[in-house]
Amino acid sequence: MLKTPLARRLPVWIEELGQIGRTEADGLWRTPYTPADTQAQDAVAGWMQQAGLEVRRDAVGNLFGRLPGTTRPDEVILTGSHLDTVRNGGKYDGGLGILAGIVMLAEVLETSGRPARSLEVVALVGEEGSRFPLAFIGSKAITGELSPEELEIRDAEGISIAGAMRGVGLDPSRIQEARRSDLRGFLEFHIEQGRILQDQGYPLGIVHTITGIRQACVLVDGRPDHAGTTPMTSRRDAMLGAAEMVLRIAEQITALGHPAVATTGRLQARPGGVNVVAEQVEFTVDFRHPDPAVLERMAAMIRGTCEEVAQRRRLASTLHVFLEHPPVPMSPEVQAALQASAEELGLKALSMASGAGHDAMVLAGRIPVGMLFVPSREGRSHCPDEFTPEGEIVPGLAVLARTLHRLATV
């Protein structure tokens, strides 16, 4: 299916990149502007050179490998993904999309020669927000949306993004230079990070929408009381209220069916004494759906449930939405190009929503964007068990190369 000898290097590169930023728990923690990040960038730059690409790093630290076009070199089709990982993440999230892009640019060159438009592969900086509480640093710089205020956001040690950039030789005052106006399309190759492809028996997924994401914080106020002397019936227990809210939300969202999801990943009780009825409980709800109307209904449902439970239990509750990403549709043209490439190769591809956020959603506001998924073994991701066997990566590579060529040939 693939002709370039370089394609055989891919599994070796995945393992080599997967050694950079290793944690004691056998996972990876590679975050922007750290020694592990620099080491990974150096390795990737070397592989880009081996593939015959022109290598450069932009003002925010995104790394690019370029195959210049013949007749329209100023129009660029971009592929790639993010170089950073979550804390104790796996080898495939992000890394695979970069390495696949490198070998598939070489494949395009080998099989069809340089296309009319330029092709570039990018290793994006800071998609996960796992060092600084800001996601999509690299892609936001490319669209010109990364603000000087955001560069003052600090990590757990109090180091700002701007300070960390200076530490690796980047000048934060030049951030605007990372902005691109020559991009004509972006195609991100990624592991699914879920188990739909595996369960439904598809080798490939073509994303139609990146799911809408909202994150809310719910504050439940009750009354602190003595744990030994206050009868159960006369308490205003914020913990019991929060517990019922969390369970009721999960039941209602489950009843909506897939792909509606809601998660409470953090809960904190105050004053936090073993022998004190909780006065206040704060918990988070992350909820997602690719259909904006359903997402709106979910928001109303969650709010209504919290209010009803609080009232019945003589508590007060407030809900504050602190993050809101609307669903992002992928470009119909890029989806059609992916579908056509899959059909030519005799491969079945499932049209599906992405339940995870990606750099593609930032770039989709500006240029035609598409995403191609390969299966994740058991749906495991953001953990060291993340795995996609070589045999399940290769069909995706073939579709990627064909689609890149297609988009770059105009």
Ligand SMILES: [Zn+2]
């Ligand atoms: Zn990712």
